[in-house]
């Protein structure tokens with residue numbers, strides 16, 4: 001996504017199985033490679049992660 005990922009929009013590289021289609025490839029953004037998963041950000045399920053991310057997007061809009 002050359003202009004960045006807008007809030008509330010899934011990344012173009014996210015597969016239907018919620019996996020990164022460019023994982024390990026050089027075109028994967030550095031910010032993604034540097035991100036370390038943490039339960040406080042990711043929760044304990046995909047649903048919880050989406051809820052937490054939604055909160056962060058609203059809080060930082």
Ligand code: SF4
Pocket residue numbers: 011012013014015019020021022023028029032
């Ligand atoms: S890791 Fe980065 S590039 Fe891959 S799907 Fe997630 S946001 Fe997109």
